Amino acid sequence: MKVVLEVIAGPHRGRAFAFEGHDHFIVGRASCAHFRLPKKDPYFSRVHFMVEVNPPLCRLVDPGSRNGTRVNGRRVMSADLQDGDLVQGGDTVLKVALVREPDAAGDIALTGDPPAACHANLSRKLERTETRQPESPALVGTPSADRGGRGAAKPAIQGFEIARLLGQGGMGSVWLAVRSRDGAQVALKTIKPPVYTSDREVQKFLREAGILRQLRHPHVVAFHEMGAARELLYFAMEYVPGTDASQLLAHHGPLCVGRAVRLICQVLEALHYAHGLGFIHRDVKPANVLVSGEAGFEIGKLADFGLARVYHASPLSGLTILGDVGGTVPYMAPEQITDYRHTSPSSDLYATAATLYRLLTGHHLFDFHQIPDAQHLTKILLDPPVPIRERRLDIPDALALVIHHALEKDPAARFPDAASFRDALLPFGSDG
Numbered sequence: 001m002k003v004v005l006e007v008i009a010g011p012h013r014g015r016a017f018a019f020e021g022h023d024h025f026i027v028g029r030a031s032c033a034h035f036r037l038p039k040k041d042p043y044f045s046r047v048h049f050m051v052e053v054n055p056p057l058c059r060l061v062d063p064g065s066r067n068g069t070r071v072n073g074r075r076v077m078s079a080d081l082q083d084g085d086l087v088q089g090g091d092t093v094l095k096v097a098l099v100r101e102p103d104a105a106g107d108i109a110l111t112g113d114p115p116a117a118c119h120a121n122l123s124r125k126l127e128r129t130e131t132r133q134p135e136s137p138a139l140v141g142t143p144s145a146d147r148g149g150r151g152a153a154k155p156a157i158q159g160f161e162i163a164r165l166l167g168q169g170g171m172g173s174v175w176l177a178v179r180s181r182d183g184a185q186v187a188l189k190t191i192k193p194p195v196y197t198s199d200r201e202v203q204k205f206l207r208e209a210g211i212l213r214q215l216r217h218p219h220v221v222a223f224h225e226m227g228a229a230r231e232l233l234y235f236a237m238e239y240v241p242g243t244d245a246s247q248l249l250a251h252h253g254p255l256c257v258g259r260a261v262r263l264i265c266q267v268l269e270a271l272h273y274a275h276g277l278g279f280i281h282r283d284v285k286p287a288n289v290l291v292s293g294e295a296g297f298e299i300g301k302l303a304d305f306g307l308a309r310v311y312h313a314s315p316l317s318g319l320t321i322l323g324d325v326g327g328t329v330p331y332m333a334p335e336q337i338t339d340y341r342h343t344s345p346s347s348d349l350y351a352t353a354a355t356l357y358r359l360l361t362g363h364h365l366f367d368f369h370q371i372p373d374a375q376h377l378t379k380i381l382l383d384p385p386v387p388i389r390e391r392r393l394d395i396p397d398a399l400a401l402v403i404h405h406a407l408e409k410d411p412a413a414r415f416p417d418a419a420s421f422r423d424a425l426l427p428f429g430s431d432g
Contacts, residue, residue, distance in 0.1 A: 001020075001055045001056055001098065001099070001100055002018050002019055002020040002055050002098075002099050003018070003019045003053045003055050003056065003058050003096065003097070003098060003099070004016055004017070004018045004019075004096075004097045004098075004099050005017045005018075005019075005025070005051070005087075005094045005095070005096060005097075006094060006095045006097065007092060007093070007094050008086075008093055008094070008095045009088075009091070009092065009093035010041060010090070010091045010092030010093060011037075011041055011091065011092070012035075012037070012041075012092060015035075017034070017035065018099070019053040019055060020055065021054070021055070021313065021341060022052075022053070022054040022312060022313055022314070022315075022317065022340065022341065023052075023053050023054075023340050023341055024050060024051070024052055024053075024337055024338070024340040025050065025051040025052075025053065026047060026049075026050050026337070026338065026381075027044070027048050027049050027050070027051070027089065028044055028045055028046050028047040028048040028049070028065075029044050029045065029046050029048075030046040030047055030381065030382060032047075032334070032337075032338050032381050032382075033046075033047065034338070037090070037092065041089075041090040041091050041092050042090070043067045043089065043090030043091065044065070044067075044089055044090050044092075045064075045065040045066050045067070046378075046382060047063055047065075047377075047378045047381060047382065048062070048065040048069065048089050048090075049061065049062045049063070049065060049069045049087075049089060050063065050337075050377065051081070052319050052320070054315060054317065054318060054319055055098075055315070056098055057080075057195065057318060057319050058080070058081040058082075058096060058319075059078065059079070059080050059081065059319045060076070060078060060079045060081055060087060061077070061078045061374050061377075062076065062077050062078065062374065063372075063374045063375045063376075063377060063378040064077075064372065064374065064375050064378070065089065067089070067090060068089075069087065069088070069089050070087070070088040070089070071085055071086070071087055071088075072085060072086055073086075073088075077374060078374065080319075081096045082096065083096060083097060083098040084096065084097070154175065155175070155188075155190050155229070155232055155234070156229070156230075157177075157188065157190075157229045157232070157234050158229065159179065159180050159181065160177040160178065160179055160180065160186070160188055160234075160236070161177060161178045161180060162175050162176075162177050162188065163175070163176040163177060163178065164176050166187060167244070167287070169287055170320075170328055171189075171191055171304070171307070171308065171311060172189055172190050172191035172192065172233075173189070173190050174187050174188065174189045174190075175187070175188045175189075175190065176188075176239065177236070179236065185239045186224060186236045186237060186238070186239050187221075187236075187237045187238065187239045187240070188234055188235070188236055188237075189234065189235040189237060189304075189307075190232045190233070190234050190235075191232065191233040191234075191235075191311070192231055192232055192233075193231075193233065193316040193317065193318065194317070194318035194319075195315070195316070195318040197315050197316055201314065201315055201316060202228050202233070202316065204314070205233070205310065205311070205314045205316055206226055206227065206228065206233070208310050208313075208314075209223075209226055209235075209307065209310045209311075210226065212279070212305060212306045212307065212310070213225075214277070215273075215274055215277070215279060215305055215306070217269075217270055217273045217274070218299075218301075219266045219267065219269050219270035219273075219299070219300060219301050219302060220270045220273070220274065220301060220302055220305050221237050221238050221240060221290060221301045221302065221303040221304070221305065222237065222238040223235060223236075223237055223238075223305075224236040224237060224238070233316070235307065237303070238301075240290040240292050240301050240303075241292055242290060242291050242292030242293070243290075243291050243292075244286065244287050244288070244289055244290050244291060244303075245263060245286035245287070245289040245291055245300075245355070245359055246285070246286035246287040246289075248286075248291060248359075249286060249358065249359060249362060253362060254359065254360055254361055254362045254392065255359045255360065256431060257360065257394075257395065257396075257399065257428055258428065258429055258430050258431040259295070259298070259431070260356060260359040260360050261356070261399075261425050261426075261428045261429040262298070262300075262429045263289060263291065263298065263300040263359070264300075264352060264355065264356045264359070264425060265422050265425055265426060265429060266299070266300040266301075267284065267289055267300055267302050267352055267355070268352060268418045268419070268421055268422035268425070269418075269422065270301070270302045270305070271284075271302070271345070271348050271349070271352065271418040272417065272418035272419045272422070274305060274306075275345040275348070275417065275418060279305065279306050280306065280309055280343055280344065280345055280347070280348055281302065281304075281305050281306060281308070281309075281348050281351075282306070282308045282309040282312075282336070282343050282347065282348070283304055283307075283308035283309075283328055283331075283351075284302070284331060284348055284351035284352050284355055285328060285330075285331045285351065285354075285355055286355055286358055286359060288302060288303045288304050289301075289302060289303075289355065290302075290303050296431075308328070309343065313341065329376055329377070329380075330354065330358075330364040330365065330366075330368060330376070331350075331351040331354040331355060331358075332351070332377075332380060333346070333347040333350035333351060333380075333411070334380055334381050334409050335347055335411055337377055337380060337381060338381070344411060345417065345418070346411035346412075346414050347411070348418070349406050349414055349415055349417075349418060349421055350406060350407060350411075350414065352406070352418075352421070353403050353404075353406035353407050353421075354407065356403060356425075357385070357388055357391075357403055357407075360388065360391075360392060360395060361388060361391035361392045362391075363386070363391050365380075365385035365386065365407065366379045366380070366383065366385060366386065367386065384409075385404070385407055387400070387404070388400050388403055388404065396428065398427075398428075399425075399428045402421075402424045402425060402428075405424075406421055
């Protein structure tokens with residue numbers, strides 16, 4: 001199954017874009033846009049709208065375009081798109097179609113109007129402004145009322161006795177549990193997928209996630225086992241007593257330079273090891289840096305290594321483009337937005353630098369709190385980060401240069417690897 005966006009009106013009429021997996025699609029005048037309209041349609045903004053696709057799901061977000069985006073004639077800031085919808089920006093109109101896989105005879109089943117009928121029905125559909133009725137054929141699945149266990153009772157998972165909740169995040173909840181077969185304490189992460197899918201997709205996801213058990217490093221939280229229980233996916237991981245870097249920041253404020261740098265150097269050691277084996281984290285952020293031990297002798301461990309990449313690549317994850325604005329998005333590299341399916345090790349370096357920036361200043365790279373959520377991704381794509389020394393004056397100029405080098409928009413302009421980034425940070429790791 002795939003989602004097709006066909007341009008049926010405007011200067012680019014006849015073009016079509018097909019999506020078979022989880023991906024992002026940007027329309028606008030900026031060089032980062034996948035469908036770029038630099039001169040032929042002057043009513044478009046730099047980033048006019050974005051579409052997230054995870055077939056059969058499809059969602060549009062307008063991050064604040066000057067002339068607006070319309071779905072079936074009605075101006076929207078966001079919309080869950082359905083088969084047959086017409087999306088208009090400026091003089092350009094795209095039609096949404098859900099295309100099913102070939103049947104036994106080799107034919108393609110295309111829902112909605114056939115191409116010849118699209119143009120005849122264009123003006124009628126653009127004038128339709130009433131609210132869509134529930135029985136309309138939708139591309140959007142029914143979301144779960146509880147994405148990650150927020151407010152939920154303890155899960156019941158065979159082979160584990162749940163003790164207490166350790167934390168919650170964008171992907172799920174983490175519980176302290178005792179493994180029945182040996183009495184070992186584990187951190188049990190549970191994820192309730194926002195959309196329902198087949199057992200085949202669940203098993204495929206678990207097989208692909210199973211490879212993460214290969215990661216064994218002093219600064220990587222180890223995966224022990226994983227499985228499915230009723231509507232939940234679960235992951236039994238190494239239990240790290242202590243806290244995480246986001247909680248350190250919340251309780252004590254910005255960290256001293258040496259302490260923050262030492263933690264991040266340990267994160268970079270973990271990344272260097274994992275990148276060498278072909279693994280990418282994709283979700284480096286303070287909440288995923290677990291911290292144990294005494295001050296001055298702290299051990300940092302990177303949690304959820306690679307889980308976000310495997311999960312978000314699957315149909316189980318649903319649509320996530322703005323699903324974790326306060327969590328993952330502030331640390332997301334520009335290329336994670338423009339080339340969603342092919343994240344590189346350099347994206348982890350950007351996120352690590354954004355994490356260090358946050359630990360040192362208490363602020364994100366951008367003043368996200370001053371703008372609507374939908375504009376956060378545009379900031380990441382188009383604007384330079386606020387210089388770190390504008391946030392905190394006692395940060396050495398040389399350290400500021402190192403951090404901003406890792407935050408370059410162009411991945412090729414950053415450090416070549418995690419080891420090089422760590423080497424550049426080491427001189428700032430003392431408390432003197």
